[in-house]
Amino acid sequence: MRDITDQKITAVRAEAVLTTSYVAGTVLTQTRIYNQLLVLVNFTIGSLTSMEVRVEFSNDNSTFYQEVIDAANSLSQFTSSLGDRTFTATGNYRIAIPIADNFIRISVKGTGTVTDSLCTVDAVLART
Numbered sequence: 001m002r003d004i005t006d007q008k009i010t011a012v013r014a015e016a017v018l019t020t021s022y023v024a025g026t027v028l029t030q031t032r033i034y035n036q037l038l039v040l041v042n043f044t045i046g047s048l049t050s051m052e053v054r055v056e057f058s059n060d061n062s063t064f065y066q067e068v069i070d071a072a073n074s075l076s077q078f079t080s081s082l083g084d085r086t087f088t089a090t091g092n093y094r095i096a097i098p099i100a101d102n103f104i105r106i107s108v109k110g111t112g113t114v115t116d117s118l119c120t121v122d123a124v125l126a127r128t
């Protein structure tokens with residue numbers, strides 16, 4: 001087993017009511033020296049139907065590429081889908097993503113009536 005040699009924790013989004021459009025938090029910079037990202041989401045659903053989290057990557061802090069998630073069928077053919085993650089209940093969520101990019105942008109939005117909803121997002125960057 002290998003210990004983590006370096007770790008950085010960043011507040012991406014302070015606790016706030018969600019909106020029905022994606023809102024980006026603080027862009028993480030100089031992330032290339034790390035190889036792991038943990039997105040920590042603390043979500044209170046309130047009157048919402050759900051919330052969504054989007055993670056995007058860039059090497060120049062100008063052109064961002066949205067994370068995709070692959071699914072394989074029985075023939076080992078892959079279908080890629082945009083990596084918007086949806087949560088439908090109040091909770092604390094952990095999203096683990098390997099990284100090799102220099103800038104990371106994390107955005108969140110709510111679906112439905114935003115009354116009494118809250119969301120906080122933190123990022124843990126680690127080199128293992």
